[in-house]
Amino acid sequence: MSDTVAVEALDAGQAAAELERLAALIAHHDRLYHQQDRPEIDDAAFDALLRRNQAIEARFPELRRPDSPSLRVGAAPAAGFRKVAHALPMLSLANAFSPEDVTDFVTRLRRFLSLADDEPLVFVAEPKIDGLSCSLRYQDGRLVQAATRGDGAEGEDVTRNILTIADIPRRLPAAEVPGILEVRGEVYMTRPEFLEMNRQRAALGGETFANPRNAAAGAVRQLNPAITASRPLHFFGYALGEVSAPVAASHQQVRARLAGWGFRLNEPARPCADAGALLDYYREIEAARPELPYDIDGVVYKVDRYDLRERLGFVSRAPRWAIAHKFPAEQARTRLKAILVQVGRTGALTPVAELEPVNVGGVMVSRATLHNEDEIARKDVRAGDTVVVQRAGDVIPQVVRVVTALRPAGSEPYLPPEHCPECGSLAVREAGEVVRRCTGGLICPAQAMERLRHFVSRDAFDIEGLGEKIIAEFWADEMIRRPGDIFRLAARDRDRLTPLRRRPGWGDRSAQNLFEAIEARRRMPLDRVIHALGIRQIGQATARLLARNYLSCDNWRAAMAAAADREGPAWQELTGIDQIGPAVAADLLDFFAEPHNLEVLDDLAREVTIIDYEPPAPAVVSPLAGKTVVFTGTLTDMSRSEAKARAEALGAKVTGSVTGKTSFVVTGADSGSKATKARELGVTILSEADWLALAASGGHP
DNA sequence: ACCCCTCGAGTTCT
DNA sequence: CTCGAGGGGT
Numbered sequence: 242m243s244d245t246v247a248v249e250a251l252d253a254g255q256a257a258a259e260l261e262r263l264a265a266l267i268a269h270h271d272r273l274y275h276q277q278d279r280p281e282i283d284d285a286a287f288d289a290l291l292r293r294n295q296a297i298e299a300r301f302p303e304l305r306r307p308d309s310p311s312l313r314v315g316a317a318p319a320a321g322f323r324k325v326a327h328a329l330p331m332l333s334l335a336n337a338f339s340p341e342d343v344t345d346f347v348t349r350l351r352r353f354l355s356l357a358d359d360e361p362l363v364f365v366a367e368p369k370i371d372g373l374s375c376s377l378r379y380q381d382g383r384l385v386q387a388a389t390r391g392d393g394a395e396g397e398d399v400t401r402n403i404l405t406i407a408d409i410p411r412r413l414p415a416a417e418v419p420g421i422l423e424v425r426g427e428v429y430m431t432r433p434e435f436l437e438m439n440r441q442r443a444a445l446g447g448e449t450f451a452n453p454r455n456a457a458a459g460a461v462r463q464l465n466p467a468i469t470a471s472r473p474l475h476f477f478g479y480a481l482g483e484v485s486a487p488v489a490a491s492h493q494q495v496r497a498r499l500a501g502w503g504f505r506l507n508e509p510a511r512p513c514a515d516a517g518a519l520l521d522y523y524r525e526i527e528a529a530r531p532e533l534p535y536d537i538d539g540v541v542y543k544v545d546r547y548d549l550r551e552r553l554g555f556v557s558r559a560p561r562w563a564i565a566h567k568f569p570a571e572q573a574r575t576r577l578k579a580i581l582v583q584v585g586r587t588g589a590l591t592p593v594a595e596l597e598p599v600n601v602g603g604v605m606v607s608r609a610t611l612h613n614e615d616e617i618a619r620k621d622v623r624a625g626d627t628v629v630v631q632r633a634g635d636v637i638p639q640v641v642r643v644v645t646a647l648r649p650a651g652s653e654p655y656l657p658p659e660h661c662p663e664c665g666s667l668a669v670r671e672a673g674e675v676v677r678r679c680t681g682g683l684i685c686p687a688q689a690m691e692r693l694r695h696f697v698s699r700d701a702f703d704i705e706g707l708g709e710k711i712i713a714e715f716w717a718d719e720m721i722r723r724p725g726d727i728f729r730l731a732a733r734d735r736d737r738l739t740p741l742r743r744r745p746g747w748g749d750r751s752a753q754n755l756f757e758a759i760e761a762r763r764r765m766p767l768d769r770v771i772h773a774l775g776i777r778q779i780g781q782a783t784a785r786l787l788a789r790n791y792l793s794c795d796n797w798r799a800a801m802a803a804a805a806d807r808e809g810p811a812w813q814e815l816t817g818i819d820q821i822g823p824a825v826a827a828d829l830l831d832f833f834a835e836p837h838n839l840e841v842l843d844d845l846a847r848e849v850t851i852i853d854y855e856p857p858a859p860a861v862v863s864p865l866a867g868k869t870v871v872f873t874g875t876l877t878d879m880s881r882s883e884a885k886a887r888a889e890a891l892g893a894k895v896t897g898s899v900t901g902k903t904s905f906v907v908t909g910a911d912s913g914s915k916a917t918k919a920r921e922l923g924v925t926i927l928s929e930a931d932w933l934a935l936a937a938s939g940g941h942p
Numbered sequence: 943a944c945c946c947c948t949c950g951a952g953t954t955c956t
Numbered sequence: 957c958t959c960g961a962g963g964g965g966t
Contacts, residue, residue: 458956583953591953605955607955608954609954610954616959632954637953637958638955639958675961777950778961778962779950781949782948783949783950820948820963821962822962822964824961824962825962
């Protein structure tokens with residue numbers, strides 16, 4: 242039996258023959274296992290076949306078949322990679338699309354930093370490579386971990402694959418680098434190498450990749466590092482992540498250090514002193530774009546000095562000190578076949594364009610959102626029109642405009658539906674609102690299924706393997722009608738009652754995986770539970786506010802019941818929560834006024850342990866935490882917004898008017914009534930110098 | 943009565 | 957990613 246011949250002893254001819262045999266054999270057993278649920282061999286024997294196939298492929302990569310089992314069998318789970326939390330989050334950048342955006346950016350920063358006209362502010366401009374961001378972690382100079390960006394906070398451990406990239410040094414001179422050093426950069430594929438690789442794959446009858454970015458991403462996320470190794474990948478370093486000791490004071494110094502350690506850098510990079518220089522750089526790169534051997538989607542401008550970056554800080558999820566200036570999105574023309582209407586979990590009816598599939602910047606697009614009926618009217622989009630399509634931020638397809646000259650005769654303007662396309666209930670557009678909503682509420686199955694989808698989504702209960710299709714099947718079989726049902730599935734499956742058993746491709750293993758994912762969610766923090774309920778206007782952030790304020794589920798429910806009158810102390814407490822006003826509070830109470838919702842919550846609480854809110858460990862221990870600060874008058878050394886950001890970073894809340902709750906008032910020049918009021922109320926008054934000293938000390942007086 | 947910001951809700955494709 | 961609405965401040 243040829244299985245017993247050592248892989249090392251095979252010649253190329255034997256290897257090719259064996260790969261062919263293995264492909265057929267593995268596909269056969271895979272079918273028996275997954276689709277017919279009557280395996281002929283046990284799991285260990287099956288795995289042995291897979292391993293042998295992989296070993297032969299590793300030795301003869303050029304013989305790997307387009308129908309190779311290693312591509313399909315191992316391709317499914319991203320679960321193959323361990324999740325790793327980034328020590329410092331990998332943030333995204335704000336975007337600029339026009340010269341005005343760039344001049345605004347420079348002006349905004351100069352104002353924020355309170356720079357005088359003669360004080361310089363240097364940026365470094367670099368090309369923005371269209372690849373896959375990765376963070377490389379070095380410990381005592383040794384590469385110990387590589388992670389993808391993921392959602393920015395948590396990525397996937399792709400160390401074994403990254404180690405196959407020749408551009409990446411595995412060791413850095415230990416004498417020169419701190420104990421912990423993270424290098425961030427972009428994994429990419431050059432265009433000529435990408436084209437050559439696709440040519441080879443096509444010749445072998447395999448699937449080709451749409452663009453170098455997808456090819457690079459696919460290669461890095463291969464479960465088998467041997468496949469990654471066979472792909473032509475490169476790496477540019479562009480920043481540092483966590484460092485246990487500072488290694489540079491500016492971006493230009495970082496670049497010099499990276500180059501010294503053997504990293505490739507984004508070139509050309511250029512220091513620029515003002516918006517004019519940045520825009521010159523942009524135009525040069527745009528002109529050079531076709532000649533560059535790799536794809537870029539724009540350029541990046543970063544403040545050079547690290548001390549200034551520190552002062553500038555962050556706005557929501559992006560650093561204030563950098564911006565990506567994007568090239569205009571690639572556009573394509575296609576025919577709009579029809580305008581469909583989708584039903585969201587809140588009943589919102591969203592029109593979606595069904596398009597003749599068209600390639601936009603390397604990806605086939607067949608649908609695009611039209612947002613709402615006003616948007617359709619503004620652009621006068623009609624079924625049958627030829628439209629210009631682009632991918633916003635190179636991701637989400639959007640209809641830019643109609644090519645009116647190509648409009649067929651006799652076309653009619655779009656008419657919004659009067660009834661929900663899913664349940665037939667009346668569809669109403671409230672005065673002053675843009676969205677039209679299905680009034681079916683609880684009787685609309687589309688809404689109910691969307692609510693379930695929301696319930697299991699990543700920011701809510703995060704149940705993997707319970708996607709749209711599976712939910713729809715369980716719904717049709719009346720196995721899942723409300724969230725609590727999900728947790729009773731495994732019990733019902735013991736009687737082989739679930740529709741899973743009729744699904745082609747589903748065997749015991751798949752069902753087992755799903756039930757394990759569900760069981761892992763039997764305990765859930767209060768804020769996630771609140772979010773998962775899908776109450777109108779209550780998203781992740783607002784759910785957290787509620788959890789923080791009411792601490793336990795029982796307490797929250799009692800408070801909501803007590804606030805039902807919409808005027809008493811419970812209502813006052815609710816609307817007194819910062820960021821919760823009368824509109825949000827009303828939606829919350831509407832939810833609780835519906836008996837069905839209370840039943841759903843009771844039912845869920847019987848299945849799931851709801852964990853009381855636990856305050857996160859404070860990031861900064863500062864005497865300013867929890868204090869309320871008011872700035873008044875003209876500050877000279879810091880702009881008002883920097884002062885505000887600084888105070889908030891130290892845990893204080895900044896407001897505009899002096900009240901009894903105000904902890905202290907910072908008075909700049911020409912302070913007026915606010916300082917007077919502070920004196921009347923006996924609130925502590927600080928001069929700007931006092932404030933600067935306090936802020937510089939990290940809040941410790 | 944405005945303006946700015948944050949949040950929510952919707953969306954595509956691999 | 958985009959848009960609209962709500963909240964809070966000027």
